[in-house]
Amino acid sequence: MGIQIDLDKCVGCGDCVPVCPFGLLEIVDDKVQLKEGCTLCGACQEACGYEAILIEAVSEVEAVSDSHQGIWVFAEQRNGKLKGVAYELLAKGRELANTLQTDLSAVCFGHGIDEVNRLIAHGADKVYMVDSPDLAINQEDLYAQQLIELIRQHKPEIVLAGATSLGRAFIPRVAAILKTGLTADCTGLDIDTENRLLRQTRPTFGGNIMATIICQTKRPQMSTVRPRVFKKNEPDEKRKGQIIKVDFNRESITSKTKLLNFVEDLTETVKIEEADIIVSGGRGLGKAENFQLLRELASVMGAAVGASRAVVDEGWIPYSHQVGQTGKTVCPKLYIACGISGAVQHLAGMQTSDIIVAINDNPNAPIFEVATFGIVGDLFKVVPMLTEKLKNQ
Amino acid sequence: MNVIVCLKQVPGTAQVKIDPETNTLIREGIENVINPFDTYALEEGVRLKERFGGKVTAMSMGPPQAEGALREAVSLGADEAILLSDKAFAGADTWATAYTLASAVNKLGQYDIIICGRQTLDGDTGQVGPELSEMLEVPFVAYVSRIEEIADGQMRVQRMVEEGHEVIEAPLPTVITVVKEINVPRLPSLRGIVKSKSAVIPVWTVPDLGVDQSRVGLAGSFTKVIKVFFPQRVCQGEIFQGELGNQVECLMGKLKDAGLV
Incomplete structure (x- = not known):
């Protein structure tokens, strides 16, 4: 049970080292060594051309019944x-x-x-x-x-x-x-x-x-x-x-818990999980009041307003607007990220959007790595310009 | 009020970076921490103890170094801590993890409430809490943002759903998972730190739990990871150049072409 490295077979080629997603393998004295924390994912076993890595599982020998269909x-x-x-x-x-x-x-x-x-x-x-x-x-x-x-x-x-x-x-x-x-x-x-x-x-x-x-x-x-x-x-x-x-x-089913009440979150005009367009704001907005800029842009586009975790934690906007790993996963046709740097946790919730527009004054912000279109500039200038142009067309 | 808090030690992945040369996670300098979501579970457990008396037991399944997370839990107010650690537990999926935890809960005996974080930072599944509740045959409420009241063997809680929040009543004992909105975790007290240093943390293994070895760890897992890879970020975006007004004009053109405005 577990992972075993056959040091006689290991030639120290190092092919397994880069494939470990957790960076746990290293070559010491021409042989591979494993650090603590292995999850037995098997990536190294696949990469080893010398059958030196063995992951043994006591596999359950149980034929899957063919009666399961559909x-x-x-x-x-x-x-x-x-x-x-x-x-x-x-x-x-x-x-x-x-x-x-x-x-x-x-x-x-x-x-x-x-x-x-x-x-x-x-x-x-x-x-x-x-x-x-x-x-x-x-x-x-x-x-x-x-x-x-x-x-x-x-x-x-x-x-x-x-x-x-x-x-x-x-x-x-x-x-x-x-x-x-x-x-x-x-x-x-x-x-x-x-x-x-x-x-x-x-x-x-x-x-x-x-x-x-x-x-x-x-x-x-x-x-x-x-x-x-x-x-x-x-x-x-x-x-x-x-x-x-x-x-x-x-009668045959027992319910242990009871729903006493439901209170709807009324701050959303357009729900982000259903929206085709989302205008989303992050710390770059500076303060809660500045979400108004995004609400104006959202309203001319018929868009929903999203937010990064950072600003939800600051209390600038309720949790129901949060996009990301611990918020909502969204996949709109258009996602406009304003003043969002693009932490992986945020990207996890929106990177499958059809078109991503990033507006940020930091050209090195990771959000530009997933953006379809980017404007490096001050969102307090860009967003009102965009709103104005949309109103006038 | 006897509270069990389940927690997991995870790499503090907030600062995780990928080494562009080897395409692996850079682990140097990344400390192992209590899964951030579990810190809210622990804090809520400690608050329940302060309100109703009783004790808080922190429980974790993991490699020997997970003891560090349990010591930290003691410094944050847990009265006791138990580490479930055995080579046979390695590679467990959520079912095998829940089964192992359930066996330990049963060995521990009487409890009123089990609190888990909503999900872990690494595995991210959020499945262990609900699976644990079914194995213990007790009620389950997910995403609890507030414990309103506990009286006469019933608890009333608020929980978050996409559309707002619900008020749910459940009889004790019960399993809940909590969200970060529920509280602000405290910092360790000086007394807690002193206590954590000398705390005796028992380690329970397969024989201690009396579980079947084929039901735990990789062997007891129904799901199996067959491939692990890094998502390819196709970075072919267009960064507009020139005067800001022109850039906005360019963007408008692109959005019009896509039929979005």
Whole structure:
């Protein structure tokens, strides 16, 4: 169990040294040495041409049962309205299902959701709809148990859900009970067709490192996926599919927690996770009042206002506007970063945007590394000019 | 009020830089720290103890040097600390980690609340808290930003969701994960530092927990990392030149071409 280096086989070539993402390998006296902190990721084993590095895992010899078939997407809704991530997952799910030559199903819990047909138009072959007044609000306890029951009954091979606050809270509970692997916050999914395995790619270390993860021995393979990472397909109204109504058996399910109240955050006029254009501000704004400049630009563009963690921590704008690793992941058509230097944690939340515009007076700010267009200059001059030009056109 | 705080030692990655020559993380000069999100969990645990009495036990799974993080937790107000460390725990995914923690919680016995940070700075999954709750068969509330009240075996908390915040009631014992909005962690007290130096931190291994070796670490992990790589940042952006007014004009042109304005 663990990593072993066969010093007889090691020739000290050093090929393994640069591939260790954690910088733990070094060549000492023509042999490789490993420092503390190895996560057994296996990158060095792959790089070694002399079979000198061995990672031994007591692999569970358990054949995956072939009875698991089909791809499921958890179609999250709030207040009866399906979230965008449901459609994004259906687009990706469709692609995966076609590769695997299997069915794509959406699973939806809620009450009185009138857009259920849209799930079919966006790619689902089947929709499992559990409709009950008890499910109108997002009750994680009920959701977890209901989803476990359906998965046990229908045995899908892959289950995808949005990495939203709901998904990230209740999907791990489902995986824990089903005793299966779950990969959080994926940004890439594809199929190893030879082994019928889902390859799940996700950022770690705040976006500094990407890891590709598989779940070999257990089914279903489960992932949560960041919203706005995949693009939704255009709906095809002629698509045929089946809506399967599932009875909700409230008595058989116990809910331990109770939702007493919900208070909506009213500072947002346009929600950043749904916006096509985001105007975002950082420490370069200098003080809370200066967000007004961005609000004016946002209002002429019909954009939402985002922010870096630094200014949220300063209390200049509420947390719901925060973009980044611990805020929201966004992928608008246009992201305008004003006075944001571009810490990796911020980039992790916005670098997949279609077009990124950086406005910053420091030409060395890392934000320019991801920017499509950059203006090196004083945002207090640039932003009002831009607002003015847009107003006059 | 018996509180267990789960914490992880992570490299303080805020200052992480990539060596352009070797394309690896530069680790020199990077200290290991308590996962920043876990410091809020610890602080909240200590505040609960101050409000209701009882004790705070800090628990961590990790290599032997993770003891440093637990000593720091003692200096910040934890009464006791336990390190779960065994070569067999290495390479654990979130399921195997939660299973190991759950086994240790069960060995520890009676508790009222388990507090975890919302996610770690390195692995970033946020899955261990909810998985732990299911393995212990107790309620779970994520993203708690305020503990409003604890009375009659029930706790009432506020938690953050995308659209605002929710007020949730849950019976004790319960597992929560907390966000940084919940408090401002204190600095270590002089008394705490003295205490942390002499604190005895037991190390629990596979035999101590009585767990099956095939359920922990890499062997007990259902997910497996098959590839690790650095994201390619294609840096082909256009930085406008010339007088500022012209630059703004250029930008407008580009945005018009893209059909955005």
